[in-house]
Amino acid sequence: MAFARVALAVPLRRLFDYKIQPDTQPQIGCRVLVPFGRNKVVGIVIDLTETSDFDNNKIKPIIEVLDRQALFSAELMKMKHWMVNYYLCPPGEVFVNLLPKRLKEGKPAKLLAETIWQTVEHADPVPTKAKQQFAMHQFLSQNGPTSESLLKQDGFSKQIINFLEKRGAIQPAEIDYSERKPVKITTPEVSLTEEQNIAIKEFRAVQGFATFLLEGVTGSGKTEVYMRLMADVLQNGQQVLILVPEIGLTPQTLQRFQARFNCEIVALHSELNDSERHNAWLKSQMGVARVIVGTRSAVMVPAPDLGLIILDEEHDASYKQLDGLRYNARDVAVKRAADNKCKVILGSATPALETVLNAKQNKYKHLKLTQRATATKVPKIEVLDIKHQPLKAGLCYGTIEAIKHHLSNNNQVLVFLNRRGYSPALICHECGWVCKCERCDNHFTFHKALRQIVCHHCGEAAPPPHQCHDCGSTQIVDVGIGTEQVFDWLNETFPEANAIRIDRDSVRRKGELENKLAAVAEGKHQLLVGTQMLAKGHHFPNLTLTVVVNLDSALYSADYRAAERMAQLLVQVAGRAGRSEKAGQVILQTHFPDHSYIQTLITQGYQKLQTKLLEERKQMMLPPYQYWTIIRLEAQMLEKVQQASQQIEHLFNQHIVKHYTNVELFAAMPAPKEKRAGRFRYLLVFQSDKRSMLNAAISQLVISLEQNQFSQQVRWTVDIDPQEFN
Numbered sequence: 001m002a003f004a005r006v007a008l009a010v011p012l013r014r015l016f017d018y019k020i021q022p023d024t025q026p027q028i029g030c031r032v033l034v035p036f037g038r039n040k041v042v043g044i045v046i047d048l049t050e051t052s053d054f055d056n057n058k059i060k061p062i063i064e065v066l067d068r069q070a071l072f073s074a075e076l077m078k079m080k081h082w083m084v085n086y087y088l089c090p091p092g093e094v095f096v097n098l099l100p101k102r103l104k105e106g107k108p109a110k111l112l113a114e115t116i117w118q119t120v121e122h123a124d125p126v127p128t129k130a131k132q133q134f135a136m137h138q139f140l141s142q143n144g145p146t147s148e149s150l151l152k153q154d155g156f157s158k159q160i161i162n163f164l165e166k167r168g169a170i171q172p173a174e175i176d177y178s179e180r181k182p183v184k185i186t187t188p189e190v191s192l193t194e195e196q197n198i199a200i201k202e203f204r205a206v207q208g209f210a211t212f213l214l215e216g217v218t219g220s221g222k223t224e225v226y227m228r229l230m231a232d233v234l235q236n237g238q239q240v241l242i243l244v245p246e247i248g249l250t251p252q253t254l255q256r257f258q259a260r261f262n263c264e265i266v267a268l269h270s271e272l273n274d275s276e277r278h279n280a281w282l283k284s285q286m287g288v289a290r291v292i293v294g295t296r297s298a299v300m301v302p303a304p305d306l307g308l309i310i311l312d313e314e315h316d317a318s319y320k321q322l323d324g325l326r327y328n329a330r331d332v333a334v335k336r337a338a339d340n341k342c343k344v345i346l347g348s349a350t351p352a353l354e355t356v357l358n359a360k361q362n363k364y365k366h367l368k369l370t371q372r373a374t375a376t377k378v379p380k381i382e383v384l385d386i387k388h389q390p391l392k393a394g395l396c397y398g399t400i401e402a403i404k405h406h407l408s409n410n411n412q413v414l415v416f417l418n419r420r421g422y423s424p425a426l427i428c429h430e431c432g433w434v435c436k437c438e439r440c441d442n443h444f445t446f447h448k449a450l451r452q453i454v455c456h457h458c459g460e461a462a463p464p465p466h467q468c469h470d471c472g473s474t475q476i477v478d479v480g481i482g483t484e485q486v487f488d489w490l491n492e493t494f495p496e497a498n499a500i501r502i503d504r505d506s507v508r509r510k511g512e513l514e515n516k517l518a519a520v521a522e523g524k525h526q527l528l529v530g531t532q533m534l535a536k537g538h539h540f541p542n543l544t545l546t547v548v549v550n551l552d553s554a555l556y557s558a559d560y561r562a563a564e565r566m567a568q569l570l571v572q573v574a575g576r577a578g579r580s581e582k583a584g585q586v587i588l589q590t591h592f593p594d595h596s597y598i599q600t601l602i603t604q605g606y607q608k609l610q611t612k613l614l615e616e617r618k619q620m621m622l623p624p625y626q627y628w629t630i631i632r633l634e635a636q637m638l639e640k641v642q643q644a645s646q647q648i649e650h651l652f653n654q655h656i657v658k659h660y661t662n663v664e665l666f667a668a669m670p671a672p673k674e675k676r677a678g679r680f681r682y683l684l685v686f687q688s689d690k691r692s693m694l695n696a697a698i699s700q701l702v703i704s705l706e707q708n709q710f711s712q713q714v715r716w717t718v719d720i721d722p723q724e725f726n
């Protein structure tokens with residue numbers, strides 16, 4: 001072979017040819033070091049050819065072949081090609097950018113030395129009084145040698161490790177990864193419910209590739225189902241990949257897997273440092289790790305013996321990447337399972353409409369858990385009409401009384417509000433001037449404790465104004481409610497409840513969230529105020545009341561997905577209440593108690609609302625009945641985006657649409673948030689009921705756009721299957 005075609009981490013939708021040096025044999029899927037401009041860069045060999053379309057004399061040689069063996073299997077290479085073609089992205093995004101940093105820098109694909117801890121036999125017992133040390137020691141004696149990195153992700157700090165070592169209770173261990181030990185599986189404590197049994201049977205009855213939607217109400221024991229199915233695959237000598245929306249939020253999930261499966265487990269997520277990620281990625285790639293728990297991008301981690309993919313909370317918005325490579329990990333997971341001829345489970349209490357439609361059309365097999373696994377029932381949502389009611393920090397009398405009641409019974413209360421800060425706007429009491437971020441044309445949010453106003457779109461922050469910018473009045477007042485305000489009021493009113501606030505402002509430092517959640521679990525706080533962060537995955541046995549302060553804006557949003565999102569969020573937060581013996585209560589405050597979405601959800605449940613929303617989408621010809629692609633335009637000057645939008649419209653109508661009659665330009669318009677961070681934004685929405693047609697048409701369009709002269713001043717991006725209408 002004379003030439004290698006190489007993917008490089010550059011924003012160009014093409015590959016680059018390099019000469020292969022004599023006596024070197026790069027393989028497809030290997031890293032190579034090549035000259036690019038004045039630099040040397042690391043790329044991945046995509047193809048080997050005898051000929052090149054470029055002037056052969058100008059083609060430079062490969063400097064060095066970095067890997068003897070391919071980093072990616074043939075199946076994974078195939079899937080990556082699919083991603084490049086489907087998401088119409090530069091190949092480097094998929095082939096190079098997803099590598100751990102050290103591999104991207106060309107360092108050897110070898111495991112780095114790491115510290116592994118094990119208990120010391122016959123050591124003095126760790127006193128139970130040293131709670132955390134005791135817990136970690138117990139954890140280690142149950143689970144066997146565990147890497148320091150994983151221990152930290154389980155919520156044990158370096159300090160605890162140091163204490164235990166000083167005490168002589170733990171010591172470093174060595175693990176020989178070349179030896180593949182069979183996975184030891186702890187016998188489960190619970191016996192399955194009938195519904196769990198049926199789901200498992202149906203799953204096992206299918207051979208080869210299949211996609212399953214496991215729709216189970218909150219607390220129905222989906223995780224238990226996952227673990228039983230994982231056991232099958234692990235015993236069979238295969239690897240399992242489990243994707244979750246966030247790992248930091250729920251260290252207990254990781255601990256549950258470790259407690260059940262005694263084998264090498266790795267976690268892959270954004271909070272790892274470079275060497276931790278390097279090792280976790282390589283352990284998966286080498287087949288050392290048998291269970292890989294990860295967030296979005298882990299969907300593409302190499303795993304030679306992959307036997308099952310599980311994607312938990314499949315409706316979660318975090319599976320879709322919103323910049324750079326705009327892929328949806330859920331769709332990639334299904335594709336990957338198909339290529340790999342294995343099964344994939346999408347689990348959720350509130351599945352996304354597109355997944356539900358796939359299940360209705362029998363593309364996915366639908367497994368259902370309609371009851372909680374424990375004796376408790378999913379609490380009913382009570383609607384409180386707050387029209388004309390006096391509110392204290394956004395809370396009405398009925399809500400406050402309920403909070404009092406639950407607190408006096410020594411239970412925990414969760415107050416949920418999807419808005420950070422003290423209040424979402426500052427205005428002038430005299431003339432109505434609104435304090436706005438000029439770069440975004442968006443209200444500044446007032447953060448009282450920080451003494452700042454912050455734009456939640458671009459992050460711009462400033463001290464709050466003393467005077468109105470229009471009339472000079474000093475009467476600046478805040479309007480609307482954020483978590484900080486609710487928290488302040490509750491804290492003053494119920495001081496003995498030791499309220500805690502959990503949102504992105506209050507948990508900034510690493511480990512802070514884990515500590516706060518642990519304190520809640522230990523019962524140190526009776527009142528929790530927070531955002532999305534508190535909505536999912538947590539299991540607080542003493543929590544009996546959930547209050548949803550306000551979700552009204554979702555009922556009248558420009559984004560057609562807002563109602564679906566609202567319902568999902570509501571069901572998830574509601575599901576936090578009454579998870580143990582004690583019955584739960586959920587209060588939803590609203591100005592629109594009779595709104596048909598709310599009524600359907602409350603009286604007939606999420607599934608009925610799903611059906612209703614699906615019917616609406618069908619009538620209005622919206623996704624998931626249509627496929628969408630959005631091309632977003634952005635420029636410093638409004639005229640530039642407008643011109644570009646017209647040009648693209650013209651290009652599409654004149655040259656492209658005739659070949660793809662099923663594809664239409666649905667809208668070309670300013671984005672609902674037209675200005676962001678000083679740039680004007682436009683959207684072009686294309687749609688079709690044929691996915692492949694839409695893809696082919698947009699692919700044509702993208703080729704033309706790449707050659708277009710406006711691309712210097714106007715930034716454009718392609719978003720296939722967008723999740724946000726913005």
Ligand SMILES: Nc1ncnc2c1ncn2[C@@H]1O[C@H](COP(=O)(O)OP(=O)(O)OP(=O)(O)O)[C@@H](O)[C@H]1O
Nearest residue numbers: 190191192193218219220221222223224373374537
């Ligand atoms: N068959 C069973 N019998 C008794 N308890 C069970 C059973 N299955 C699961 N549980 C328990 O029920 C609780 C909820 O289970 P799990 O966390 O698996 O539910 P889930 O469906 O994943 O919940 P969510 O979606 O709300 O996070 C856990 O404490 C779990 O141990």
Ligand SMILES: [Zn+2]
Nearest residue numbers: 437440455458
């Ligand atoms: Zn801004």
